[in-house]
Amino acid sequence: MEITFLGTSSGVPTRSRNVSSVALRLPQRAEVWLFDCGEGTQHQLLRSDLKSSQIRRIFITHMHGDHIFGLMGLIASCGLAGTGQPIDLYGPAGLEDYLKACAKYSYMNFSSRISVHLIQPGRVYEDENFTVSCLKLTHRVPAYGYRVEEKDRPGRFNVEKAIALGIPSGPLYGKLKQGQTITLEDGRKIRGTDLCDPPETGRKFAYCTDTVFCDAAVELAQDADVLIHEATFAHQDAQLAFDRLHSTSTMAAQVALLGGVKQLIMTHLSPRYAPGNAIDPRNLLEEARAIFPNTRLAKDFMTYEVPRNRTQDEPWQVAS
Amino acid sequence: MEITFLGTSSGVPTRSRNVSSVALRLPQRAEVWLFDCGEGTQHQLLRSDLKSSQIRRIFITHMHGDHIFGLMGLIASCGLAGTGQPIDLYGPAGLEDYLKACAKYSYMNFSSRISVHLIQPGRVYEDENFTVSCLKLTHRVPAYGYRVEEKDRPGRFNVEKAIALGIPSGPLYGKLKQGQTITLEDGRKIRGTDLCDPPETGRKFAYCTDTVFCDAAVELAQDADVLIHEATFAHQDAQLAFDRLHSTSTMAAQVALLGGVKQLIMTHLSPRYAPGNAIDPRNLLEEARAIFPNTRLAKDFMTYEVPRNRTQDEPWQVAS
Numbered sequence: 306m307e308i309t310f311l312g313t314s315s316g317v318p319t320r321s322r323n324v325s326s327v328a329l330r331l332p333q334r335a336e337v338w339l340f341d342c343g344e345g346t347q348h349q350l351l352r353s354d355l356k357s358s359q360i361r362r363i364f365i366t367h368m369h370g371d372h373i374f375g376l377m378g379l380i381a382s383c384g385l386a387g388t389g390q391p392i393d394l395y396g397p398a399g400l401e402d403y404l405k406a407c408a409k410y411s412y413m414n415f416s417s418r419i420s421v422h423l424i425q426p427g428r429v430y431e432d433e434n435f436t437v438s439c440l441k442l443t444h445r446v447p448a449y450g451y452r453v454e455e456k457d458r459p460g461r462f463n464v465e466k467a468i469a470l471g472i473p474s475g476p477l478y479g480k481l482k483q484g485q486t487i488t489l490e491d492g493r494k495i496r497g498t499d500l501c502d503p504p505e506t507g508r509k510f511a512y513c514t515d516t517v518f519c520d521a522a523v524e525l526a527q528d529a530d531v532l533i534h535e536a537t538f539a540h541q542d543a544q545l546a547f548d549r550l551h552s553t554s555t556m557a558a559q560v561a562l563l564g565g566v567k568q569l570i571m572t573h574l575s576p577r578y579a580p581g582n583a584i585d586p587r588n589l590l591e592e593a594r595a596i597f598p599n600t601r602l603a604k605d606f607m608t609y610e611v612p613r614n615r616t617q618d619e620p621w622q623v624a625s
Numbered sequence: 626m627e628i629t630f631l632g633t634s635s636g637v638p639t640r641s642r643n644v645s646s647v648a649l650r651l652p653q654r655a656e657v658w659l660f661d662c663g664e665g666t667q668h669q670l671l672r673s674d675l676k677s678s679q680i681r682r683i684f685i686t687h688m689h690g691d692h693i694f695g696l697m698g699l700i701a702s703c704g705l706a707g708t709g710q711p712i713d714l715y716g717p718a719g720l721e722d723y724l725k726a727c728a729k730y731s732y733m734n735f736s737s738r739i740s741v742h743l744i745q746p747g748r749v750y751e752d753e754n755f756t757v758s759c760l761k762l763t764h765r766v767p768a769y770g771y772r773v774e775e776k777d778r779p780g781r782f783n784v785e786k787a788i789a790l791g792i793p794s795g796p797l798y799g800k801l802k803q804g805q806t807i808t809l810e811d812g813r814k815i816r817g818t819d820l821c822d823p824p825e826t827g828r829k830f831a832y833c834t835d836t837v838f839c840d841a842a843v844e845l846a847q848d849a850d851v852l853i854h855e856a857t858f859a860h861q862d863a864q865l866a867f868d869r870l871h872s873t874s875t876m877a878a879q880v881a882l883l884g885g886v887k888q889l890i891m892t893h894l895s896p897r898y899a900p901g902n903a904i905d906p907r908n909l910l911e912e913a914r915a916i917f918p919n920t921r922l923a924k925d926f927m928t929y930e931v932p933r934n935r936t937q938d939e940p941w942q943v944a945s
């Protein structure tokens with residue numbers, strides 16, 4: 306699970322920060338999931354280590370242009386590349402109609418590769434390894450934060466111990482791996498849980514943008530390994546944040562603190578805080594760290610590998 | 626009159642070439658006119674010497690995504706910048722509805738700053754210095770080439786000569802400047818044309834994309850100072866050009882030759898001819914030059930100043 310920031314500016318691109326997009330790479334399945342897709346996202350992908358051909362899902366928070374104007378170009382380019390990979394899109398009301406209108410006027414045929422799913426608060430997607438859910442944030446237009454939960458991995462089954470206990474290999478191993486208790490022919494009862502390492506807790510990733518401070522963000526962030534939260538404004542510009550329903554650095558930090566997250570990364574910075582101006586992004590970072598020390602500031606192409614929650618080092622496991 | 630290429634790739638962006646957009650800078654009026662606006666045009670503007678705030682008109686050739694997907698973001702950013710400059714857009718059927726649909730779904734309010742004009746073959750725009758006209762090209766969807774004509778400038782009125790001839794300054798000068806013939810009190814007849822330099826022929830700029838070879842392109846290119854013509858394919862891929870209704874390098878050169886232009890610049894190159902591949906852009910340039918020697922190959926951020934058609938050097942005139 307590796308996060309790459311493709312755009313970290315708010316509203317408009319600057320020379321160093323593009324508009325919103327975050328890539329979540331899942332190396333174990335050779336997939337990339339995008340969160341938001343501002344104009345120029347496909348260009349940023351070209352300049353990154355990510356492969357556009359691996360994009361499998363795109364989650365859209367809200368319909369403001371700086372979060373969606375890169376969708377059509379990306380979809381068109383993926384289509385021209387002819388990889389044929391299906392792409393599932395998730396987003397609020399209007400997303401499908403927007404894409405259909407753009408496709409119509411630009412003479413583009415999506416075919417059946419593209420599926421658009423209307424999101425509602427709650428579960429958005431689930432498979433054997435991941436659950437994605439969303440909640441409604443507080444912004445000027447309907448906006449949703451996302452939470453991706455990796456499912457817990459069962460602990461390793463200790464074959465050596467099973468052999469030492471004289472348990473015959475075969476169907477009994479399967480039961481023990483599932484944590485069941487079995488009775489051997491000699492009458493001994495063996496508990497599977499005694500032969501398995503504790504399960505590895507899955508990682509949790511939360512993505513909250515655009516929003517002013519809200520309870521839904523705290524809920525999405527609960528115990529997250531990493532929280533990406535917007536921080537459009539510095540603390541001293543809190544009035545602007547309330548007026549425009551965006552967050553300050555200190556609101557982002559409050560969400561991280563109340564959510565009990567391990568790592569906060571702030572993004573969606575207003576271009577007004579360009580380095581050299583009276584307030585610059587480092588000031589926002591200091592403000593947030595005063596409340597939640599484990600805070601970082603996103604920049605374009607920054608990559609963050611979400612660490613696995615291993616209970617002990619298991620060098621024989623391939624890192625993913 | 627200065628041309629800057631903001632995107633020179635066909636269909637999809639590459640690391641070195643963005644999708645279509647060409648800027649025509651008119652320094653004498655501090656205006657920039659864009660021709661096409663593919664995704665990422667506003668990003669290219671940020672990296673160029675051009676000022677987005679000077680964009681006054683945008684001419685769209687056709688509704689394929691690689692020519693229009695940057696419009697919404699550019700308009701939004703110009704709006705957020707709050708310059709308040711009106712922008713007139715010109716394009717084929719569907720352009721206005723496309724923009725309205727995008728604005729609706731992205732909660733954007735264009736206000737009255739943006740006017741969209743539906744183009745028809747013939748005159749598209751005219752003011753005291755310029756005429757813009759269009760003709761229909763031959764592409765898979767309705768596509769129009771543009772021709773910008775600068776109006777001829779009256780020749781300089783030779784004040785020194787008028788004084789030497791003893792013509793009293795005043796209203797007579799105005800008549801002479803207009804080329805009229807006057808009669809002095811002493812009976813001498815003076816022809817204004819004898820006191821004026823010959824008029825300076827205005828420059829002509831033609832922009833032809835996307836199209837296969839067609840008569841309309843030749844007509845648009847007639848006697849142009851500079852012709853920008855698409856050259857998606859190399860000559861050996863002519864069958865692809867005919868199938869997809871794009872041009873080869875040799876078709877672009879034929880248009881330049883038949884139009885009697887001064888300079889051809891080829892753009893809209895297929896990414897398949899990236900340097901290092903079997904055919905690279907220099908091959909397309911050689912093919913074109915064999916037919917029309919005065920050919921250049923566009924690249925992103927290349928600037929071409931269209932020379933004025935001065936009959937003689939006039940160092941006291943400010944170059945524009």
Ligand SMILES: [Zn+2]
Nearest residue numbers: 316369371515
């Ligand atoms: Zn935003």
Ligand SMILES: [Zn+2]
Nearest residue numbers: 636689691835
């Ligand atoms: Zn094109």
